Amino acid sequence: MNIGFWNLNNKDLIAEVKGLAFEKSLDLIVLAENFRHPINSKDLSDPNFQYVRLKLNSRLKIFSLVSKNTQLRILDESPYYSIIGITQCNTSFLLVVLHLPSKLWATDDDRSIPITAILEALKLHEKNFYNRTIVLGDFNLNPFSKPMIHAGLLNTTNCKKTVSNLKRKVAGTQCSYFYNPMWKFFSKDFDGFGTYYFHGSGAVIFKWNVFDQVILRPEMLKFFDEPSLEVVTTINGIDLVLKNKNIRKSDHFPITFSLIVS
Template identity: 25%
Template sequence: MAEINELNDNLKQCKKRLFNWNTKGCERIHIWGNYIDVTPGEQNKYFSVQIVNKQYIMCGVHMYSNLNGEHYDERVALAEEIMYSIKHIKQRLQTEHVIVIGDINESPYEKACLSAKGFHALPALQILDKGSRTVYGKEYEKMYNPMWNLFGDFKYPPGTYYRVESKLYNPCWFMLDQVIISQSMIPLMVKEQLKIITKCGKGVLYTDNRYPNSNISDHFPIMCEFNI
């Protein structure tokens, strides 16, 4: 709680007034924003749904980690629960605008992100593409995951999290922190502002080896911007 209070005090010094949105029921997630017309949706231990200006659905997530055992299937089930909750809000508000953002704790190519039963977040999607696909007679809405564009070593950093384990399968760099958006949000996204943050006003966020500095955070933060 001390860290949250310190962050809150630092945010108060920003030029823009930021409000701590209501995430009661989701102690793992805290959200600040400059929008006042914000109504909380479903609050769960692992996600917080917020309705902004009665037309934008934003869901902050902090999903199951693999540090204490693999939880691939559990994350798929949680992603399915999140999308089910969002679907009902979309129907009620008659909107298609959705942003899912946060620590998904798996990379874009893994089950919860790509599975049609999960986020169904594809690496390529255009505004004119068909917005869904049918699997065994059931229709699944497509989402878009722009984080694929930041993956790999063409530009530092290669991901948001670094971990080496004695396993045959270990990419070392992982893109655990992501933003996933609905098809309707694609033209509103400012592509140049999708970034992995490695520096802040107080200095760099990485070690001498250029890995995330766990004394600050074991994950690099991300940022994105939308014209709304």
């Protein structure tokens, strides 16, 4: 199963989204900030794409390829996230898709509130899905941001050996891990690109950020094809990076990855 996420920044990117879906053979596409130039299922590369209607979450759009082997069910929603139960053949897992409040209008403490709500909702659903959970979207946080690594929040790490312990105990409370593979996109091996570029005048500016992320529970790692994880910088033969390393089209790059499920 091939999955993609892209924050479109309300730009007219119908051709680019269609190209992304075709080039990466996507089975599931999650889009953020698609209000001004709305994309419909008929705009995508395969006529079998179906729009997955979200009742409370207008910040995201989901399109899924119709298949008799795949079932999707919306389990929980808020204006900032949706929790979807997915069954692909004989494998079931949870996909949390989110778009947390912008850094322009909210602080990391503000973003911690919907994160806490997600974790509370997951307590109700994860036991029915064997703790197989993926969280995907625009976190408006870097992998090193406090809500990402705080034990009482997402409790992520980039170390597979560490997450194999499943949990860590802090102040008498067992805190479940998420594995975060997105750290690698800060490496020089990836040309210094993240997923979002911002050049401001403040004293502390990272310029390249990795706001668009996918994180996984340890129980989901056996299904995750990590080499497939990609920050996409070219679509339809068009480079999404300008010469000054800024991003053209949207202000975010799309990310794609694959799950090996049967």
